[in-house]
Amino acid sequence: MKRRRLLALAALLLSTAPLAAADYRQRLPEDETIYFLLPDRFDNADPSNDRGGLTGDRLRTGFDPADKGFYHGGDLKGVLRRLDYIQGLGVTALWVAPIFRNKAVQGPAGHESAGYHGYWITDFTHVDPHFGSDADFKALVDAAHARGLKVYMDIVVNHTADVIRYRECAEGQACPYRSRADYPYVRRGGVAGEPINAGFAGDADHSLANFAHLTRPDYAYTPYVPAAEAHEKVPDWLNDPIYYHNRGDSTFAGESSTMGDFSGLDDVMTENPRVVAGFIDIYGGWIDRFHVDGFRIDTARHVNPEFWQAFVPAMERRARAAGIPNFHIFGEVAVPDAATLAEHSRVDKLPAVLDFAFAKAAAEIVAGKAGTDLFERTFAADPLYEHGFATANELPTFVSNHDNGRFAWFVKRGFPQASDEEVMRRVILAHAMLLTLRGVPTIYAGDEQGFVGTGNDQDAREDQFASRTPLYLDQKLLGTDATHATARFDTEHPIYRAIAELARIRAATPALRRGTQIVRAAGDRPGLLAVSRFDPDTHREVLIAFNTSTAPIEAQVEVDTASSRFVSLHGACAPVASAPGSVRVTLAPLDYVICNRAP
Secondary structure, three states, X not given: OHHHHHHHHHHHHHOOHHHHOOOHHHOOHHHOOEEEEOHHHHOOOOHHHOOOOOOOOHHHHOEOOOOOOOEOOOOHHHHHHOHHHHHHOOOOEEEEXXXXXXXXXXXXXXXXXXXXXXXXXXXXXXXXXXXXOHHHHHHHHHHHHHOOOEEEEEEOOOEOOOOOEEOOOOOOOOOEOOOOOOOOOOEOOOOOXXXXXXXXXXXXXXXXXXXXXXXXXXXXXXXXXXXXXXXXXXXXXXXOHHHEOOOOEOOOOOOHHHHOEEOOEOEEOOOOHHHHHHHHHHHHHHHHHHOOOEEEEOOHHHOOHHHHHHHHHHHHHHHHHOOOOOOEEEEOOOOOOHHHHHHHHHOOOOOOEOEHHHHHHHHHHHOOOOOOHHHHHHHHOXXXXXXXXXXXXXXXXXXXXXXXXXXXXXXXXXXXXXXXXHHHHHHHHHHHHHHHXXXXXXXXXXXXXXXXXXXXXXXXXXXXXOOOOHHHHOXXXXXXXXXXXXXXXXXXOHHHHHHHHHHHHHHHOHHXXXXXXXXXXXXXXXXEEEEEEEOOOOOOEEEEEEEOOOOOEEEEEEOOOOOOEEEEEEOOOOOEOOEOOEEEEEEOOOOEEEEEXXX
């Protein structure tokens, strides 16, 4: 029996070759397994670019590898030289955090940090010298494509780096949001102010003729650009305050959600047709020049829907013209509510969004004590998406990310008395869900090496090369006696090997990539979650069962009446159904099985 399972698995692994072949362009978005990384924290192959060509101390160059909030030296050449490692994990697409030129350092005195993450853009047209050059990015994309790996760019439209100042606000002082009702576009400084912008009908009219009447940006605050930064942004039109909302800091509620400055970052007026055309030109240029395969859109929910309704089809047309038929666009809508996520697919017409609802369910079920029926409720909302399950199956799912934190940290927080072995088993179980349930699995770099983190944001952005950051050096890793003091690219790490096995099973099993899904068993407490997925061509069933409890489980699970015999892809599957429509499932604590209906 064991030999037969091994032979079946070997055949599956050999059959994954088409997913990495030269016809990678033909793969659908749901065929991918994504690996997400921040270049600054991944690998440093070229120390000569650590300071981005700048001189001076860390507040000038942004480089301080001992500080979690500054550049550490990772670069695109580092990603390039680790493609063997990345592909060995079984992933098929690489999502790279923003690589555009950033404002090196910003923030009030004593609270400065650097743009190592890539989200404080000044030049939207070139690679930040801290990461290398445009040629380095082209070399990475070309090398990835030669291997059949896709490359997704992380892009930003909502905001730029913090360059614009308001005369009413002192340096480092917060600027409260000023609404359209209290500070209309056609009065300077409030409803009682002098008339300005005569003929402007408001931002709901997106015509060029209407926005031609918006000539003064001082309706709420008096914005200005410091002389030293007058041409800091590229393209140059981005230096004009008229193309920004200039209403102060967002409260992330109401109208301020799309019109307020995101923690002080300059909020672009994406209602303006000049801005729409400008960003279509910018990002269309990246498709033309580098033939990337998709965009992850940062802060997508903070941009008005009409922008996406114009931008998305323009990018899809540009991609098709460049020979990229399956360009994958997914937006960040950082809300763990499936109905809200679905709204952005229907109203904004975003083809997909990052599945924060999936991440929340995984955390509460595997890193907490919620019942497995939380996943059942999450999947029950799939019909709400624009094209129902077809869209839900294109949502990039995840269990860890650079903003929320790592799954191992969630487990340690939920089970503070758990042994490292239990924590690792829960991390692997969560990744098993990620790689077998509907959606496009997205693995956060470092999870496969047992990274734990101590929180979210900067506390979850550890170096994968040898770290010099005290906070990271103090952290214990799962599954190894090694520390962050040495580079962590161990292909024998137990989590790496577990994810690699799962990724290859997924790649070889169409039901796990494109198949419809039925929840077979779930309960209101930790325990059994069983799900069936069906091959889109043969309709052959794959049964996946998980045990989220610390006790063994034996249970009968409903299956298709045609599923009389099973072959194990992982774990010990019953070879024969107990009766037509029912199979016995046996699960160890915190374990899972993947059972493929035999021909």
